[in-house]
Amino acid sequence: MNNSPLVEIDAQRYQVQIDLIYAGADNLAGRVIYPDARCLLHHQAAECLSKASQLARQAGLTLRIYDAYRPPYAQYLLWDALPNNDYVRDPHLGSHHSRGVAVDLTLVGADGEPLDMGTEFDAMEEKSHQFHPGLPVDVQRNRLLLVGIMLAAGFETIATEWWHYELPNADDYPLLDDV
Template sequence: MKKISLLITFLFSFILNAQKLPKGFVYLKDLVPSIKIELRYYSNHNFIGKPIDGYNSNSLIITRETAKSLKKIQQELLQKELSLKIFDGYRPQQAVDHFVRWAKVLNDTLMKAQYYPKVKKTNLFKSGYIAEKSGHSRGSTIDLTIINIKTGQALDMGSVYDYFGIQSHPLYQNLSKKQKQNRMLLRNIMLNHGFTPYENEWWHFTLKKEPFPNTYFTFPISKN
């Protein structure tokens, strides 16, 4: 009897603590479990070098409409033994605030060599790399790449994700033929399924018909 009581208490606690998403949002793994997810801001593997506020789980949250489009893209890529890999989707405003605070601490340059070797930290706002609002907070913007299913390796895009510099511009020309082809593969498949590219980052796309074009959400990223 005591074991049953403890089990009921645990289940009740789990239900209470499970995150209830706003209407119109989903956990991507519930709709497209084959897409690989590596939320860089949940780890130390990002331009700041530490986990970012609001990222409490490696759980990709996105609007339902965006998830439906990503499912179609994934189905197309799987036929070529390729897969999407996602670095970021919905981003809570508290994470954006974390970026802004970090950008103002000029002596914190732990990851400069890897992510912004040619950009002075004092210029991050002026150059548009850091802003006080992010389209990610509207829930329909996605950062992603393509990987080879057999090897698990990402296709060579010519620069790392979140690199601050012209090398990240989608149409940057000083790349190998294969790197250009890989960027175009990603760009074209996203365009064909209703996404708009961002002209400063090869990995960044926003659903054209995003359902919340004027709303910036603040709820944290937690497990479902």
């Protein structure tokens, strides 16, 4: 990673929790995707993550990261499990995760439990859409809190996944091969 734009996200340094879902088999692919799990982000995304972590802590909350940089081989494995462009980007187009500029995360309360976001991470259904109508008020509030923190830190959101945030102009960043 000498010339790589990726930096390792250290839980203590960034004051976040790291729970890389694809390092285990309990995920949408039903198998381990990352045998050597490391939480990596493009250095510009890492700067925004640092700001987001600070904002979350000001609200008495912590960020829990579920996914960050995703090697291209991993994108192919996820596509094989769910070939649906609404939820998993076609690996031929290049995932924003494979550029190191996307992060999947949630907010954790002082009790150590994730805030209720209405669905689990990677629930590939309409209820996972960022502004799905009919969600309970507390769920809407929690999602809006996460959106506010992440937008203020410099990220953008997408419509179909409440947990997914990425740098603006994510397609402008190059795909980063396995590191």
